Amino acid sequence: MSGTMNLKLKVWRQPNSEAKGSFVNYDAANVSPDMSFLEMLDVVNEDLVKKGEDPIHFDHDCREGICGMCSLHINGRPHGPKQAITTCQLHMRSFQDGQTVTIEPWRAKAFPVIKDLAVDRSAFDRIQQTGGFVSVNTGGVPDANAIAIPKPVADEAFNSATCIGCGACVAACKNASAMLFVSAKVSQMALLPQGQPERYRRVQAMVTQMDEEGFGSCTNTGACEAECPKEIKITNIARMNRDFFTAKFFKQEEV
Amino acid sequence: MKLDAKIPEGPLAEKWSKHKFNLKLVNPANKRKYTVIVVGTGLAGSSAAASLAELGYNVKAFCYQDSPRRAHSIAAQGGINAAKNYRNDGDSVYRLFYDTIKGGDYRAREANVYRLAEVSVNIIDQCVAQGVPFAREYGGLLDNRSFGGAQVSRTFYARGQTGQQLLLGAYSALNRQIHEGKVEMFSRHEMLDVVVVDGQAKGVVVRDMVTGEIETHAGHAVLLCTGGYGNVFYLSTNAMGCNVTAAWRAHKRGAYFGNPCFTQIHPTCIPVTGDHQSKLTLMSESLRNDGRVWVPKTKELAEQIRSGKIKASEIKEDDRDYFLERKYPSFGNLVPRDVASRNAKEMVDEGRGVGSSGVAVYLDFADAIQRLGEDAVRAKYGNLFDMYYQITDENPYKEPMRIYPAVHYTMGGLWVDYNLQTTVPGLYALGEANFSDHGANRLGASALMQGLADGYFVIPYTLGDYLATIGPKAVDEKHPAFAETKKAVEDRIKQLLSLKGNKTVDEYHRELGKIMWEYCGMARSEEGLKKAKKMIQELKADFWKNAIVLGKNEEFNQSLEKAGRVADFIELGELMIDDALDRTESCGGHFRIESQTEEGEAKRDDEKYAYVAAWEFKGEGQPEALHKEELKFENVKLTQRSYK
Ligand SMILES: Cc1cc2nc3c(=O)[nH]c(=O)nc-3n(C[C@H](O)[C@H](O)[C@H](O)COP(=O)(O)OP(=O)(O)OC[C@H]3O[C@@H](n4cnc5c(N)ncnc54)[C@H](O)[C@@H]3O)c2cc1C
Ligand code: SF4
Ligand code: FES
Numbered sequence: 074m075s076g077t078m079n080l081k082l083k084v085w086r087q088p089n090s091e092a093k094g095s096f097v098n099y100d101a102a103n104v105s106p107d108m109s110f111l112e113m114l115d116v117v118n119e120d121l122v123k124k125g126e127d128p129i130h131f132d133h134d135c136r137e138g139i140c141g142m143c144s145l146h147i148n149g150r151p152h153g154p155k156q157a158i159t160t161c162q163l164h165m166r167s168f169q170d171g172q173t174v175t176i177e178p179w180r181a182k183a184f185p186v187i188k189d190l191a192v193d194r195s196a197f198d199r200i201q202q203t204g205g206f207v208s209v210n211t212g213g214v215p216d217a218n219a220i221a222i223p224k225p226v227a228d229e230a231f232n233s234a235t236c237i238g239c240g241a242c243v244a245a246c247k248n249a250s251a252m253l254f255v256s257a258k259v260s261q262m263a264l265l266p267q268g269q270p271e272r273y274r275r276v277q278a279m280v281t282q283m284d285e286e287g288f289g290s291c292t293n294t295g296a297c298e299a300e301c302p303k304e305i306k307i308t309n310i311a312r313m314n315r316d317f318f319t320a321k322f323f324k325q326e327e328v
Numbered sequence: 329m330k331l332d333a334k335i336p337e338g339p340l341a342e343k344w345s346k347h348k349f350n351l352k353l354v355n356p357a358n359k360r361k362y363t364v365i366v367v368g369t370g371l372a373g374s375s376a377a378a379s380l381a382e383l384g385y386n387v388k389a390f391c392y393q394d395s396p397r398r399a400h401s402i403a404a405q406g407g408i409n410a411a412k413n414y415r416n417d418g419d420s421v422y423r424l425f426y427d428t429i430k431g432g433d434y435r436a437r438e439a440n441v442y443r444l445a446e447v448s449v450n451i452i453d454q455c456v457a458q459g460v461p462f463a464r465e466y467g468g469l470l471d472n473r474s475f476g477g478a479q480v481s482r483t484f485y486a487r488g489q490t491g492q493q494l495l496l497g498a499y500s501a502l503n504r505q506i507h508e509g510k511v512e513m514f515s516r517h518e519m520l521d522v523v524v525v526d527g528q529a530k531g532v533v534v535r536d537m538v539t540g541e542i543e544t545h546a547g548h549a550v551l552l553c554t555g556g557y558g559n560v561f562y563l564s565t566n567a568m569g570c571n572v573t574a575a576w577r578a579h580k581r582g583a584y585f586g587n588p589c590f591t592q593i594h595p596t597c598i599p600v601t602g603d604h605q606s607k608l609t610l611m612s613e614s615l616r617n618d619g620r621v622w623v624p625k626t627k628e629l630a631e632q633i634r635s636g637k638i639k640a641s642e643i644k645e646d647d648r649d650y651f652l653e654r655k656y657p658s659f660g661n662l663v664p665r666d667v668a669s670r671n672a673k674e675m676v677d678e679g680r681g682v683g684s685s686g687v688a689v690y691l692d693f694a695d696a697i698q699r700l701g702e703d704a705v706r707a708k709y710g711n712l713f714d715m716y717y718q719i720t721d722e723n724p725y726k727e728p729m730r731i732y733p734a735v736h737y738t739m740g741g742l743w744v745d746y747n748l749q750t751t752v753p754g755l756y757a758l759g760e761a762n763f764s765d766h767g768a769n770r771l772g773a774s775a776l777m778q779g780l781a782d783g784y785f786v787i788p789y790t791l792g793d794y795l796a797t798i799g800p801k802a803v804d805e806k807h808p809a810f811a812e813t814k815k816a817v818e819d820r821i822k823q824l825l826s827l828k829g830n831k832t833v834d835e836y837h838r839e840l841g842k843i844m845w846e847y848c849g850m851a852r853s854e855e856g857l858k859k860a861k862k863m864i865q866e867l868k869a870d871f872w873k874n875a876i877v878l879g880k881n882e883e884f885n886q887s888l889e890k891a892g893r894v895a896d897f898i899e900l901g902e903l904m905i906d907d908a909l910d911r912t913e914s915c916g917g918h919f920r921i922e923s924q925t926e927e928g929e930a931k932r933d934d935e936k937y938a939y940v941a942a943w944e945f946k947g948e949g950q951p952e953a954l955h956k957e958e959l960k961f962e963n964v965k966l967t968q969r970s971y972k
Pocket of ligand 1: 369400404406408491565573776777
C-alpha cells in the first residue's frame with residue numbers, strides 16, 4: 074500500500090436543529106488509504122475529544138453498506154465520489170494527498186438537520202407506514218411453496234427490495250423528491266402476487282403521504298438513480314406513476 | 329432462588345402443543361387493556377411487536393437507530409434454516425433439532441431446540457406471505473443452500489441479504505400496526521434501565537437521544553429484544569451501536585445472565601488492516617459452499633507470500649493444504665464455525681498464515697469459477713465479492729479471498745425459561761439477547777430462525793399466560809420505583825459527564841477488546857483468564873477516573889452514549905471471564921486449552937458441566953453468584969462431536 078495522506082476537511086457543524094450552521098476546517102493527518110471514510114472521521118473525532126472539543130456527529134451503524142444509517146454529502150455528492158456504494162464503504166484510497174474534502178449533511182426540507190451531519194429521516198418511515206406492507210397477520214398463511222413465482226419476476230422484485238432507505242436519492246435531487254425511494258417499495262409489492270390485493274390502495278396512500286411530508290416533485294432528471302448506492306432503477310418510478318394513475322382513474326373501487 | 333426452566337412434561341414432540349393448550353388466554357376484549365413494552369426492533373423485536381399488536385395488545389417499541397428498519401439483523405447475509413424438506417434430502421424437524429443440539433455441543437435445552445425446529449417451517453410461510461423475496465428456482469419455487477454443521481440443504485436465502493429482506497418483512501408488519509395505532513414507535517431512544525415494582529418488571533427508563541430527556545414508560549410486561557454483546561471485543565462483525573446496556577441493566581435488576589462466556593468466533597471475516605480499524609466485515613458462511621479453505625503446505629512458501637514475492641494463484645496444487653478437507657473429509661469446508669475458526673488459528677500459529685500480516689488463510693473460488701462459470705458465481709455471491717473488493721481493493725474472482733476468524737455472535741445472554749421469561753417476572757428476553765437455543769456454538773442460519781421464532785410464534789402464546797395471571801389493572805406510574813429508577817439513571821449520567829480525564833472512551837474500549845480477544849477469545853486458559861480478570865478490574869477503576877466524556881445530557885451527545893455502553897461492557901467482560909474460569913471443560917466455541925482431545929478438538933466434561941451457568945448480580949463490587957440449571961438429555965445421546 075502507498076503511504077499516508079494529509080487532507081483538509083471542511084465540515085458542516087450545527088449544534089442543533091434551531092441553530093445556524095457553518096463550515097469548520099479540520100486537518101486530517103496521516104490518513105491511511107486502507108481506512109474507510111468513517112474511520113478517517115473517527116480518528117479526527119478522537120483528536121477533537123482529546124482536545125476537549127465536541128466530536129463531529131454523524132449517523133452510522135452497520136458500516137457494511139446495508140443498514141442505510143450513514144449519509145454524508147461528500148464533495149457535492151451523496152455517499153461520495155464512487156458509484157454504487159454507501160459512505161461507510163468508501164475508502165480513503167479514493168482520495169489524494171492534499172485534497173480538500175467538503176462534508177455536508179443531506180439537504181432537504183423533509184430531512185431537517187438534528188446536529189452536524191445527522192438528519193431526521195423519519196418521514197421515510199411514515200411513508201412506509203401508510204402502505205408499505207401486505208396485510209397479513211402472523212399465522213394462518215399458506216405454505217411458502219403454494220404460490221410459484223417465476224424467477225425473473227422474483228429477481229426483479231428483489232432488485233427493488235434492496236433499497237436501504239438511506240435518502241441519498243432525495244439528497245441528490247434538486248427538487249428533493251422521494252420518488253425513487255417510494256417507488257422501490259411500490260414496485261416490489263406490485264410485482265409480486267402477494268402485493269396484488271392492495272396494489273392500488275398502497276400506491277395512493279404512499280404517494281399522498283410522500284406529498285404531505287414536503288418532498289418535491291419529480292422532473293425526471295435522473296440524479297437519484299445515478300447516486301443510489303443500491304442502483305435502484307428509475308424504471309421503478311415509471312411503474313409507480315402508471316399504477317398511481319390507474320388507481321386514480323380506473324381502480325377507485327380498489328383504493 | 330431456584331431456577332425453574334418450566335419445561336413441559338411429556339414426549340419431546342408433544343411438549344409445545346400441549347404447553348400451548350395449557351397456557352392461559354387473555355380474552356380478546358381484554359387485550360386492549362394491556363400495554364407491552366418491546367425494546368429492540370430487530371427480527372425478534374419487530375416480529376414480537378407486530379404479532380402482539382395484531383392480537384390486540386397495545387405496544388410501545390423502542391430502538392436506538394433513527395428507524396426500526398436499521399436494527400442489526402439487517403446485516404445478516406447468508407440465510408435462514410427451516411426444516412421444510414423441500415429438497416427431499418432427508419430433512420425433518422427431528423434432524424434440524426438434532427443438528428442444532430449437536431452443533432451446540434450439547435449445551436442447549438432439548439425442549440427449546442425442538443420447539444425452534446418445529447416452528448421453523450411456519451417462519452418461511454409467514455415471510456413469503458409478507459412478500460419477502462427469497463431466492464427462487466426457474467420452476468418458481470423456493471431455492472435452498474447448505475450451511476455448516478448440516479448434511480442437508482435447508483437454508484433459505486435472499487442473495488447475500490437475507491437479514492435485510494427478513495427484517496424489512498417484519499418492519500412492514502410493524503409499520504402496519506403503527507399505522508393502525510396499535511404500536512407506538514420510539515426511534516432514537518436508548519433504554520437505560522428496567523423498572524421493577526414488587527419484584528415484577530413494570531416499565532423502562534429511556535433517554536431520548538436527540539433531546540436528552542429521560543423518560544419513564546410503564547407496561548404490564550417488558551420484552552428485551554436488544555441483540556448480542558459481541559462488541560465487548562471492540563472489533564467484531566456487529567454494528568457499531570450493538571451493546572449490552574439493556575441486558576446488563578436488567579441483569580443488575582435481578583435477571584440472571586446465562587453462559588456469558590459462550591461467544592461465537594466466525595471463521596470467514598476480512599482480516600484486520602490496522603489500528604484505525606473500527607469493525608470487521610463478515611464474509612458469509614454460504615461462501616464455504618463453493619469456496620475452498622487453504623494455506624501453503626510449508627512455512628517457506630507462506631513466507632514468500634507474506635513478503636509479496638509470489639501470489640496465491642501461483643502456488644501449485646500440490647503445495648496447497650486444504651486443511652479442512654484433509655482433516656474432516658465428511659464435512660470438509662462445511663464444518664461448524666468453532667471448528668473452522670480454531671483450525672485457521674492453528675495454521676496461523678504454525679506460521680503458515682498468508683497476507684502481509686500473516687494473520688489470514690485463503691478462501692478460494694477458482695474451482696467453483698471453473699466448474700460453474702464466473703457469472704454463476706456472481707449471481708450467487710456477487711454482493712459479497714463486491715463488498716470484499718471495496719474493502720481490500722483485491723479482486724476475489726482472480727485471487728483467493730484472505731479471511732480470518734472474528735467475533736460474530738454471542739450464544740450467552742439473559743437466562744430465560746421455556747416461556748422466554750427471565751428470572752424477573754414480567755421481563756422477557758428474545759432473540760440474540762437471550763441464551764436459549766444455541767448451546768455453546770450456534771449453527772449458521774439459525775439466529776435469524778430463532779429471532780423470528782421467538783417473536784412470531786413463541787411470545788404471542790407464552791406472554792398471554794403471564795398477562796392473564798396478573799390481570800389488566802393499569803400499571804401505576806406514580807409508584808416510587810419509577811421515580812427512583814429514573815433518578816438512578818440521571819445520577820449515572822451525571823457521573824459519566826463529570827469525567828474529564830485524559831483518555832478517550834474509544835481507547836478504553838480498544839483496550840478492553842484486546843484483553844478479551846487475547847485471553848477470552850479463541851483459546852482460554854486458567855492462567856490467562858486470571859490475569860485478564862485483574863486487568864479488567866484495573867481498567868474499570870481507571871475508566872471511572874480518567875475517561876473523557878464531553879458535552880451535556882440535554883443534547884444529541886454521541887460521546888455520552890458511547891461512554892455508557894463501554895462502562896457496561898467493562899463490567900460484562902469481567903463476568904465473561906468468571907464464567908470462562910468456572911467452566912474448565914471445552915465445549916463448542918469455549919475452548920479451554922487444558923481440555924482437548926489428542927487431535928486438539930474441544931473435549932467436553934459431561935459429568936461435571938452439563939449445565940447452564942446462570943449468574944446472579946449481588947451488588948456493586950460483590951462477586952456474582954453462580955446458579956446451575958442441569959441439562960437433561962432424554963432424546964439424544966451425548967457423544968464427542970465428530971465431523972470427520
Ligand atoms: C454480519 C452478520 C451476519 C449474520 N448473518 C447471519 C445469517 O446469515 N444467518 C443467521 O441466522 N444469523 C446471522 N447473523 C446473526 C443474526 O443476524 C443476529 O443474531 C440476529 O439478527 C439478532 O437479531 P435480534 O432481533 O436478536 O437483535 P438485533 O437485530 O441486533 O436488534 C437489536 C435491537 O435492539 C435495539 N437496542 C439495543 N440496545 C438497545 C437499548 N439499550 N435501547 C434501545 N434499543 C436497543 C436496537 O436498536 C435494535 O433495534 C449475522 C450476524 C452478523 C453480525
Ligand atoms: S432508492 Fe437508493 S438512494 Fe434512495 S433511499 Fe433507497 S437505497 Fe437510498
Ligand atoms: S453504516 Fe450502515 S449503510 Fe453505512
